[in-house]
Amino acid sequence: MNVNLNLIITNLPFLIKGALTTIVITFFAFLLGLFLGLFVGIGRTSKIKLFRIPSSLYVQFIRGTPLLVQIFILYFGLPSAFNINLNSYVAGILALGINSGAYIAEIVRSGIQSIDRGQIEAARSLGMTHAKAMQYVILPQAFRRILPPLGNEIIILLKDSSLVSTIALPELLFNGKLVASRTYDYFSMYLGVAFVYLILTWAASQLVSYIERRFAIP
Amino acid sequence: MIKVKDLHKKFGDLHVLKGISAEIKQSEVVVILGVSGSGKSTFLRCINRLEEPTSGQIWFDNKLITDPEADINRIRQHVGMVFQQFNLFPHRTAIDNITLAPIKLKGVEPLIARKLAEELLQKVGLGDKADYYPSQLSGGQQQRVAIARALAMEPQVMLFDEPTSALDPEMISEVLNVMRDLAKEGMTMVVVTHEMGFAREVADRLILIDKGVIVEEGTPEDFFNNAQNERTKAFLGKIL
Numbered sequence: 001m002n003v004n005l006n007l008i009i010t011n012l013p014f015l016i017k018g019a020l021t022t023i024v025i026t027f028f029a030f031l032l033g034l035f036l037g038l039f040v041g042i043g044r045t046s047k048i049k050l051f052r053i054p055s056s057l058y059v060q061f062i063r064g065t066p067l068l069v070q071i072f073i074l075y076f077g078l079p080s081a082f083n084i085n086l087n088s089y090v091a092g093i094l095a096l097g098i099n100s101g102a103y104i105a106e107i108v109r110s111g112i113q114s115i116d117r118g119q120i121e122a123a124r125s126l127g128m129t130h131a132k133a134m135q136y137v138i139l140p141q142a143f144r145r146i147l148p149p150l151g152n153e154i155i156i157l158l159k160d161s162s163l164v165s166t167i168a169l170p171e172l173l174f175n176g177k178l179v180a181s182r183t184y185d186y187f188s189m190y191l192g193v194a195f196v197y198l199i200l201t202w203a204a205s206q207l208v209s210y211i212e213r214r215f216a217i218p
Numbered sequence: 219m220i221k222v223k224d225l226h227k228k229f230g231d232l233h234v235l236k237g238i239s240a241e242i243k244q245s246e247v248v249v250i251l252g253v254s255g256s257g258k259s260t261f262l263r264c265i266n267r268l269e270e271p272t273s274g275q276i277w278f279d280n281k282l283i284t285d286p287e288a289d290i291n292r293i294r295q296h297v298g299m300v301f302q303q304f305n306l307f308p309h310r311t312a313i314d315n316i317t318l319a320p321i322k323l324k325g326v327e328p329l330i331a332r333k334l335a336e337e338l339l340q341k342v343g344l345g346d347k348a349d350y351y352p353s354q355l356s357g358g359q360q361q362r363v364a365i366a367r368a369l370a371m372e373p374q375v376m377l378f379d380e381p382t383s384a385l386d387p388e389m390i391s392e393v394l395n396v397m398r399d400l401a402k403e404g405m406t407m408v409v410v411t412h413e414m415g416f417a418r419e420v421a422d423r424l425i426l427i428d429k430g431v432i433v434e435e436g437t438p439e440d441f442f443n444n445a446q447n448e449r450t451k452a453f454l455g456k457i458l
């Protein structure tokens with residue numbers, strides 16, 4: 001049992017190519033998740049049932065089912081049922097984005113609910129509508145408060161994106177798997193893959209703490 | 219300016235206000251007294267409908283604000299409120315707390331809003347604190363910024379809910395002085411407070427609420443020197 005460093009190094013460009021794809025799909029999935037999570041999270045706190053109930057069904061469904069199953073539904077299920085063929089990039093980004101949207105919605109909801117009641121009362125007493133109070137008073141504060149859990153969510157997403165290797169999307173794990181099965185040195189290659197993920201997650205957490213500092217309130 | 223008729227408020231089974239009727243005239247300073255839990259805050263918060271009254275009518279400037287059709291957001295622009303816990307927006311500097319509503323609600327030009335806010339900060343004695351965040355200010359300073367924030371909307375009446383109760387003793391007078399000046403300028407004010415000195419000196423009229431009803435109403439003179447009602451005497455006995 002020894003690690004073939006040479007093998008890792010010679011295949012590093014190929015792994016990095018996969019890592020770039022991982023970054024790209026994580027980025028777009030996170031954007032989609034943020035967009036969904038913001039609306040669904042606000043919807044979860046709404047007084048209006050028409051917003052609240054679908055929001056909570058979505059969150060329940062996504063959190064109650066495995067991500068891998070969600071990926072398979074989009075990639076294998078849609079073509080067979082509705083003749084909708086998504087290429088693996090679209091299916092992967094959609095599945096990851098819709099999945100993280102549910103978790104981000106919960107982060108957004110708890111962020112909004114963590115803001116002291118006095119804040120909305122002060123805003124409303126000045127004459128702001130509920131929407132304006134949200135926009136200028138509640139969300140800017142909630143945003144800062146949810147940065148740490150959002151950062152955590154990016155890191156989870158980055159790691160979970162490895163699941164789309166199962167639909168032949170050539171990201172980091174997929175590329176590693178190709179080399180491993182060609183050379184039979186699974187141990188070295190998967191260690192190499194793990195190491196590249198480690199660098200990605202480390203970089204992401206640095207970025208997040210930079211953003212946290214940037215938006216800190218004295 | 220404000221007229222309240224047979225106001226009731228229930229929280230579930232808890233009947234907090236049991237038929238309050240009152241009138242507040244232009245430029246009048248009315249102090250509301252009462253023991254803890256008597257319904258003072260609830261009454262004040264019904265006036266700008268931060269609490270929805272269960273029944274009864276409230277008029278502001280001859281407009282029926284308890285009408286479900288009333289544009290409550292517009293009405294609130296004319297009714298300033300100051301809270302016990304200040305409730306400044308912690309993510310904005312003092313001056314940005316003050317300019318937010320005029321800019322976003324009245325469409326005042328940012329530069330003009332800023333100028334007005336600077337004048338208001340001068341007026342509450344905080345001309346040099348414009349760019350401080352709330353967390354960098356003392357309680358008394360925060361409450362004065364909160365008063366300036368409410369004044370920036372140029373309200374016709376100001377509601378104060380125990381504005382000095384959360385303050386250290388040495389900061390109480392700086393807030394009361396600002397309120398006293400405001401009263402002198404002719405601002406209409408409804409003040410819930412336990413500061414008897416302020417009530418005696420500044421109020422035109424005192425209202426004592428007990429268990430959700432008004433038990434006594436009168437000038438400070440009547441109130442402190444010739445209280446008739448047993449419950450008023452009991453209250454004064456406790457507080458003085």
Ligand SMILES: Nc1ncnc2c1ncn2[C@@H]1O[C@H](COP(=O)(O)OP(=O)(O)OP(=O)(O)O)[C@@H](O)[C@H]1O
Pocket residue numbers: 229232234252253254255256257258259260261
């Ligand atoms: N949102 C609410 N839900 C349920 N009960 C409430 C609510 N707000 C107030 N109450 C109850 O109504 C009663 C009157 O409360 P209120 O805050 O008006 O009293 P207060 O006279 O202002 O007292 P304090 O001097 O302690 O501020 C209290 O028994 C209180 O527990």
Ligand SMILES: [Mg+2]
Pocket residue numbers: 258259260379380
């Ligand atoms: Mg109170």
